[in-house]
Amino acid sequence: MKIFHKDGIDTIIIDSDIDTQDGFDRLKTFIKEGKSYKIEFLSNITLQQGVVLYLAEIVQNPKYNIKIAIKHPFLSSYFHKLSIKHEKLSSLLTHKKISHELFDVILLSGSAGSYEYIMYILQNLPINKATIVIVQHIGEGSKHLHEIIEIKTPYKATYINDGMVVMPKIVYIAPPNYQSIVEDGVFRLKKMGNVNFAEPSITVTMNSLASHYRDKFCAVLLCGYGADGTTSLKEVTDYGSKVVTIEPSLCHDSYMIVKHAIETGHVSFIFNPNELINYLKERVISEQKEEKIVKEFLDKLYEQYGYDFRDYQIQSLIRRINTCMDKVGIGDYEGFFDEVLNNKSTFTKLFFELSINVTQFIRQPNSYEYLKEHVLPYLNNYSHLKMWCAGVASGEEAYSLATLLDSKKMLEKSIIYATDFNPYILQIAKNGLYPKKQIDDVTLSSIEEINHFKSLFSFLGEIAIVDKKLQKNVHFFTHNLTTDSSIGEFQLIICKNVLIYFNEKLQKKVLRLFYDSLSLDGYLVLGQSETIVDFETKKLFKLISSEAKIYQRA
Ligand SMILES: C[S@@+](CC[C@H](N)C(=O)[O-])C[C@H]1O[C@@H](n2cnc3c(N)ncnc32)[C@H](O)[C@@H]1O
Incomplete structure (x- = not known):
């Protein structure tokens, strides 16, 4: 410096x-x-x-x-x-929001004569990421429209309830006798009386969706009498939303809504039903298309940065990518992926989002209990012990194991390798500094054990500092379970809450890596919701405790 x-x-x-x-x-x-x-x-x-x-x-x-x-x-x-x-400090360089023509929300609206077109659209538009909202004056499908939609189309459907979170891939139907609006991503049912002689009113819901979703919102106006839904199209298009409709002749007698809408001059397209489907299809992301785009990106990510997420659970990855896109302020995949591949700092943001570092001291206490009562007494026969905490995040798991070894007077002869693929989180682990509250919150089976645990920390105000004695025997270093090989022969491997993020193929590969890294009688501890499912892999391990998720090399 x-x-x-x-x-x-x-x-x-x-x-x-x-x-x-x-x-x-x-x-x-x-x-x-x-x-x-x-x-x-x-x-x-x-x-x-x-x-x-x-x-x-x-x-x-x-x-x-x-x-x-x-x-x-x-x-x-x-x-x-x-x-x-x-x-x-706020970021000096805020990303420009790249406008895109993909819709997050589609409104299907109308009254008499619209039912058949709504059903036609839902039957022919493949399931996709968009939320679909239906506002219809006459409940031609009566109170059971949601059931009819679920039977006749591939969509899940529900009437809107107050406080419902707006979710993708769901069809929401505005119920009668309320006005349906969206506030902060949540549906609200308001008692406002009739608007344009209607309750639910298309205009009310359309305005609310336009102001909330802007260029990610498309209003589809279908057949009906009156002028509801057409009275504020200027405001709707001023928000950047799109308004499209069908040809008036397709509505027979009930062409008024469509005609009024066209006369305002704010309708972008007038379609026949097939053209409408094609238009929407190109502007929504189908599940298959989304997986394909994301998988192509993961290939490039691996080439560029060497991190291999290709065999992680794809839907969970997609959710994390979307969260990161929101944080970075880029709404379309193309723009976001381009930014990640060309800008290391955006990659780092995504990397943090994908490497989920949640952890705590003595997480899943029953597995520590089992280790203490059944596994450590057996391992105590060894003169030296090597243990591996894989996917250790900010270190709490490795220090927890060290406290347990210390209570059994086995720490001196043990060495714990604590690894993660995230080098930033490992620095935090090495520092051994934690909020005091985390230490106060630890659950162990007796007061003596809690006191012993606490005695291995000193305190500076609200900061708990891990005792040097524990740090001496815990070695943190980066290791990537997807790309790196075995790092030794261990009597115990703890890998909790990591395999859940992998698909079956990768789980199999990593479990094989653990098998190769265990001594002949070595133990493996997994997370509470993790089990070995693959038939061939099951043969490599004996289940010792299904509650504590402890296995032994077979
Ligand atoms: C939810 S945390 C689990 C932490 C700890 N084992 C526990 O159960 O409290 C998952 C950790 O796995 C790490 N991880 C994810 N993929 C990994 C990989 N391929 N190689 C090594 N670590 C990985 C993440 O960085 C994260 O720290």
Whole structure:
């Protein structure tokens, strides 16, 4: 770290992703009591323990006047968990929202004569990601329209209830005697009386959907009497939404809605039913199309960054990708994938979203209980023990195991390899700093055990610091279960809540890797909702406890 004009400094900007943080010693030498400093972290620097503790201390020490500002959400959430005061810097480069012609919500609306077209559309438009909302004046399908839709079309359908979350791939029907609107992604039923002589009114729902979904919303006006749905088309199209309709002649007597709509000059297209289906088909993402696009992207992601997500559970990946797209502010796959492949920092954001780091101390206590009572006494016969926590996230699992070994006086002869494919989360694991509350919340079967557990931490305000004794025997390093090979021969492997994210093929491959990495009588611990399902793989392991999800090499 180079420091220029040392005497005049009041803002320190740190914008690097360095491994060794020796420069921070110099930071300490010139930060003086009584003077004001602002330290801004611009990049996702993975700060080491000493630096984090130093910052935690000076920021709350009244002798100093230090402000910390952080741009990257990962570092900011780490500091937040450790109760280290800081402000969040907003990103200077906000992504331009790329407009696209894909609809998230389609409204099918009309009154008399619209029923047959609604059914025709639902029967011919393949299931896709869009939400479909139906507002119809006359319930020609009566109270059972949702059932008829489920029988005659591939869609799931429901009448709207107040507070229902708007979900993709579902057909929602506006119920009579209410006005249906959307607020913050949730349906609301309002008692507003008739609007345009109608309850439900097409106009009310259409305006609400247009203001909420803008260019991702398409209103389809079908046959009906009157002018409901046509009175605010200018506002609807001003939001960027599309309005399309069918030819008036297709509606026989009930052509009024369509005619009025066309006369406003705000209808983009007038279709026959087949043209309408084709138009919508091109502007929604079918499940198959979505999987195909995402799989092609995963190939490129692997080529570009070496991370192989191709055999992860595809639907869960798609959900995570969509969450990341929302956070980054890019609405279409093409634009987002392009950004990820060309911009490392967007890739990192996606990587964090895909590597789900949720964990805690003594997670699933019954498996620790079983280890303590049945497995460790057996392993104690060894003079040296090697254990592996795979997919360890921020380290709690490995330290939990170390506390257990310590309680059995087996820690000294044990070495724990703790691995994850996310190098950023591993730095947090190495730091061994956790919110004190996490330690307070631990459940163990006796007070003595809880006291022993707590005795392996020291506390600095709200921060719990893992005892050096535990850290000495736990070695953290990156290892990718999809691409790296076996790393030794272990008496115990713990891999909890990782396999659930993999498809069957990858689970099989990783379980084979564990088999090859176990000593002849070695044990494997999986997560609560994980089981070995593949017939051939089952032969590699004996189930020791189905409750604790503990297996032994067969
Ligand atoms: C939900 S956490 C589980 C943490 C801990 N085992 C537990 O049960 O509390 C899943 C972890 O698996 C890691 N992971 C996902 N794919 C991986 C891979 N291919 N290789 C290694 N680690 C992976 C993630 O980074 C994440 O930290």
